[in-house]
Amino acid sequence: MKFTIKYKFSIGILLIFCLSFNAMNYFMDKIIIQNNKKVISNELLNSQRDLNIFIRQFMLINNMDISQNGFHVNRESIGNGLASKINNRVILYSNSGDFIFDSEDANGYIFSQETKKLSDDHADLKMAEQDKSAYKIIKINSKYLVVFSQTLYANNERLGIIRYVKDNTELFETSNELLTKIKMFMGGIFLIVTLFAILLASKITKPIVKLSKLTKEIAEGKFDITISVKSKDEIGELEESFNKMKEKISEQIATIKKDRDDLIKLQGHKKNFFDNVTHEMKTPLTIINGYSQMILDEGASNEVILKKAASKIKRESEKLHNMIIDVLDMSKIESKVNIDNRENLYMFSIVNGICDDLAVKCY
Numbered sequence: 001m002k003f004t005i006k007y008k009f010s011i012g013i014l015l016i017f018c019l020s021f022n023a024m025n026y027f028m029d030k031i032i033i034q035n036n037k038k039v040i041s042n043e044l045l046n047s048q049r050d051l052n053i054f055i056r057q058f059m060l061i062n063n064m065d066i067s068q069n070g071f072h073v074n075r076e077s078i079g080n081g082l083a084s085k086i087n088n089r090v091i092l093y094s095n096s097g098d099f100i101f102d103s104e105d106a107n108g109y110i111f112s113q114e115t116k117k118l119s120d121d122h123a124d125l126k127m128a129e130q131d132k133s134a135y136k137i138i139k140i141n142s143k144y145l146v147v148f149s150q151t152l153y154a155n156n157e158r159l160g161i162i163r164y165v166k167d168n169t170e171l172f173e174t175s176n177e178l179l180t181k182i183k184m185f186m187g188g189i190f191l192i193v194t195l196f197a198i199l200l201a202s203k204i205t206k207p208i209v210k211l212s213k214l215t216k217e218i219a220e221g222k223f224d225i226t227i228s229v230k231s232k233d234e235i236g237e238l239e240e241s242f243n244k245m246k247e248k249i250s251e252q253i254a255t256i257k258k259d260r261d262d263l264i265k266l267q268g269h270k271k272n273f274f275d276n277v278t279h280e281m282k283t284p285l286t287i288i289n290g291y292s293q294m295i296l297d298e299g300a301s302n303e304v305i306l307k308k309a310a311s312k313i314k315r316e317s318e319k320l321h322n323m324i325i326d327v328l329d330m331s332k333i334e335s336k337v338n339i340d341n342r343e344n345l346y347m348f349s350i351v352n353g354i355c356d357d358l359a360v361k362c363y
Contacts, residue, residue: 009201017194024186032175039171040135040146047086048133048150051162054085056154068095071152071159075101086164093161095151097122097129100160110147110165124149128161137168144172207235211242218246274327281323284316291316 058081059066064074071078075092083090083103091108092101099108110120127134128149138145146168152159291309 009205010198013194013197013201017190021187021190025183028179028182032179036168036171036175040137040168043166044133044135044148044150047148051082051085051150052153055082055152055159059154066154066159067157068159072100075160079103082162082164086166088164088166091163093125093128093163095129095158095160097125097161108163110163125161125163128163131158142169143167144169204235207239211238214242218249277323277327281320284320284323287316288313288320 055078056066058064058078059070059074062074062077064070064078072094079090079092079101080103082092089110090101090103091099091110093108094100102108124134124136124147128151131151133148133150135146135148138147144167146166147163148166149161149163152162291313295306295309
């Protein structure tokens with residue numbers, strides 16, 4: 001499968017979108033959770049201050065002994081008063097964590113669903129035993145319950161521990177609705193950005209794909225193509241450089257073809273030259289051979305024939321020597337030659353030489 005630039009770019013954008021969206025969801029969840037915890041913590045601090053003030057006033061009004069023992073003796077009255085104050089169920093414990101009162105007579109079992117008791121690790125209660133206010137969040141179906149545990153003080157004395165449950169479903173639902181709206185908004189933004197990026201990728205890769213197609217056509221020998229430059233950015237510079245490259249290649253190919261044609265002509269002229277030289281060399285060799293035979297046959301008895309033959313042999317030898325020099329010069333030619341090079345021929349000398357040759361044979 002061929003992975004085009006557009007395909008890779010689109011996959012990259014989608015991958016970045018998914019990673020960014022998931023990262024955003026993760027951090028948004030963290031922010032919402034931290035904000036909810038901050039709200040609950042502030043609520044716990046305010047509740048602790050108000051309940052400490054309330055229990056001191058309640059015990060004073062009712063002439064109760066403001067001590068740990070008085071708290072234990074009047075646990076029912078105090079527990080019902082606290083339940084009325086916070087309008088919720090209240091469970092009281094001693095400072096050591098021993099159960100002493102439940103406003104709903106459930107023996108301290110806070111979580112129940114259809115008469116089924118749910119597990120409770122009492123982590124918040126254990127923190128309160130160490131004189132530390134604590135809470136924990138429990139999700140039951142669609143409800144979010146917050147269990148508070150804190151120490152009750154009056155006149156700087158630890159009286160006991162109060163534990164109660166508050167339904168904070170509205171807080172979490174509001175946060176979840178806000179988080180959902182933010183996710184939808186950010187998802188829409190990411191989607192628009194992704195579509196824009198894909199369209200931008202198509203616009204960027206379109207001329208590159210076109211250049212790739214035209215490059216293949218040039219590789220097939222089609223040089224009558226031109227790209228119209230429409231942009232002034234790097235893509236436009238690439239298209240302009242492509243046109244210059246195509247023109248340069250066309251010029252080089254034209255030069256190569258011309259050199260090839262000239263070389264073919266040169267080879268043809270070389271062949272003709274060597275054919276002519278070969279033919280011309282036969283003539284002086286034939287003449288030299290003939291006069292040599294004439295000297296052998298009649299030269300000893302006829303001084304005129306001997307002198308004429310020796311002169312002719314010398315002249316033809318010089319002519320043959322010049323031909324060989326021309327052949328050597330021709331072999332040194334490495335480039336162009338002037339194919340229109342011509343020499344003047346003196347017909348008088350040629351005819352006179354032929355007559356001399358024939359005159360010797362007449363003797």
